[in-house]
Amino acid sequence: MKTRKIDHVGIVVKDIDAALATFSRHFGFQADGSRGGEVAALGIKNAFMPVGESDLEFIQPTSDQGPVAKFAQERGEGQFMLSIAVEDVTAAVEHLRGLGVRVGDPSNGVAFVSMKSSHGVNLQLIQR
Amino acid sequence: MSIGATHIDHIVIASNDSAATAKLFSVNLGIEIKRVMSRPGTGSHMEFAKLQEVVLEFAGPPQPKEGEEPRARLGGFVLAVDDIDAAVAALRAKGVDVGDAHPAVQPGAKIAGIRAGTHGVPLALIQYNATPVDSQPAGS
Numbered sequence: 001m002k003t004r005k006i007d008h009v010g011i012v013v014k015d016i017d018a019a020l021a022t023f024s025r026h027f028g029f030q031a032d033g034s035r036g037g038e039v040a041a042l043g044i045k046n047a048f049m050p051v052g053e054s055d056l057e058f059i060q061p062t063s064d065q066g067p068v069a070k071f072a073q074e075r076g077e078g079q080f081m082l083s084i085a086v087e088d089v090t091a092a093v094e095h096l097r098g099l100g101v102r103v104g105d106p107s108n109g110v111a112f113v114s115m116k117s118s119h120g121v122n123l124q125l126i127q128r
Numbered sequence: 129m130s131i132g133a134t135h136i137d138h139i140v141i142a143s144n145d146s147a148a149t150a151k152l153f154s155v156n157l158g159i160e161i162k163r164v165m166s167r168p169g170t171g172s173h174m175e176f177a178k179l180q181e182v183v184l185e186f187a188g189p190p191q192p193k194e195g196e197e198p199r200a201r202l203g204g205f206v207l208a209v210d211d212i213d214a215a216v217a218a219l220r221a222k223g224v225d226v227g228d229a230h231p232a233v234q235p236g237a238k239i240a241g242i243r244a245g246t247h248g249v250p251l252a253l254i255q256y257n258a259t260p261v262d263s264q265p266a267g268s
Contacts, residue, residue, distance in 0.1 A: 009205060023247075026245060027130075051135060051207070080201075110208060119143060
C-alpha cells in the first residue's frame with residue numbers, strides 16, 4: 001500500500017461560515033471556493049481550506065442523521081476525521097483486507113476504515 | 129496580519145496505548161515509525177511517523193493499563209510558523225487566548241498552545257530552530 005500524504009483533516013463545526021471566518025481571521029488561511037458545498041446524500045455541507053500540502057475540511061451537518069450529525073450531537077465541534085491520500089484506493093483496500101482490517105468498498109476514490117480496526121480513529125483513504 | 133503559518137507540522141493521535149496504536153498505523157498504512165520518545169517525569173510515551181511534511185504523533189501514558197483495549201482519538205494538530213513570538217503576539221492582538229511559547233519536546237523547538245477560538249480543535253503553534261539545542265531542558 002502506497003500512502004502519499006495527509007490529504008486533509010476533517011473538522012465538524014456547527015456553522016461553516018463562522019468557522020471559515022475564524023480560521024481566516026486568526027491564521028490567515030483562505031478557503032478554496034472551487035471545492036465543497038452541499039452534499040445532500042451525506043447530510044452535510046463542506047468547505048476546504050488549504051494549509052501547506054494538506055487541507056482543512058470543515059463539515060457542517062445539514063440533517064440529524066449520519067456520522068457527522070452523530071458526532072455533532074455527542075461531541076459538538078471538533079476534529080472528526082483524518083484523510084490519507086493513497087496512490088490506488090482499490091489496491092489499498094485489498095491490502096488492508098488482506099491484513100484483516102475492516103474497510104468499506106471504495107466509492108468515488110474514497111474508502112473508510114472501520115473505527116474498530118483503527119483503535120477508534122476515523123480514517124479515510126482517498127485517491128486524487 | 130497573518131501569523132505566518134506555513135503548514136500542518138504534526139497531528140496528534142492520543143491513545144491509551146500509544147505504542148500499540150503507532151504499530152497498528154505503521155503496519156496497516158505502511159508508514160515507518162521514525163522516533164520513539166519516553167520522557168522521564170512527564171508520564172508520556174510518544175512515537176512519531178512522517179507522511180511528507182506532516183508528522184503523526186502517537187501520544188499516550190508511559191505504560192498501558194493492563195487488560196485495557198487500545199483506544200485512540202484525534203487529539204488536535206500543530207501549525208508550523210517561522211516566528212512563534214510574533215505569531216503569539218499577532219494572535220493576542222486579535223483577542224485569541226494563546227499561551228506563552230515554551231520549549232517543545234523537539235530539540236530546539238518552541239511551542240505555544242491556543243486555548244480557545246478553534247471550533248473545538250486542540251491547536252498549537254511550533255517553531256523549529258527557535259533556541260540553541262544545548263539550552264533545552266533535560267529529558268526533552
